Amino acid sequence: MGFDAGTSGAGDKLSFGLAAGTAGNFVEASADLAGDDLATFIANATDALNSTVHYFVQDNGVDTFVAVSFGSGEPDLIVRLAGVADATSLDFVNFVA
Numbered sequence: 001m002g003f004d005a006g007t008s009g010a011g012d013k014l015s016f017g018l019a020a021g022t023a024g025n026f027v028e029a030s031a032d033l034a035g036d037d038l039a040t041f042i043a044n045a046t047d048a049l050n051s052t053v054h055y056f057v058q059d060n061g062v063d064t065f066v067a068v069s070f071g072s073g074e075p076d077l078i079v080r081l082a083g084v085a086d087a088t089s090l091d092f093v094n095f096v097a
Contacts, residue, residue, distance in 0.1 A: 021095030
């Protein structure tokens with residue numbers, strides 16, 4: 001069984017020891033990745049992450065990638081959610097303290 005983002009916060013949760021997700025610290029990419037282009041994902045995450053934004057998500061139509069910044073403003077951790085084909089299924093409520 002894989003990760004289930006659920007709806008309205010009813011799904012699985014991710015915790016990285018940071019503050020819970022909010023509209024201000026969570027960014028979802030506006031476009032899908034082409035395949036498994038990790039270099040582009042890292043570049044996109046680096047553009048989005050900063051001292052306020054800790055969570056960045058983007059999908060490639062098959063899997064969703066999550067970048068987490070512990071305050072560096074860069075992706076300190078990357079998680080691949082296999083089988084979560086649409087990053088829009090995640091929301092800041094999936095990220096808990």
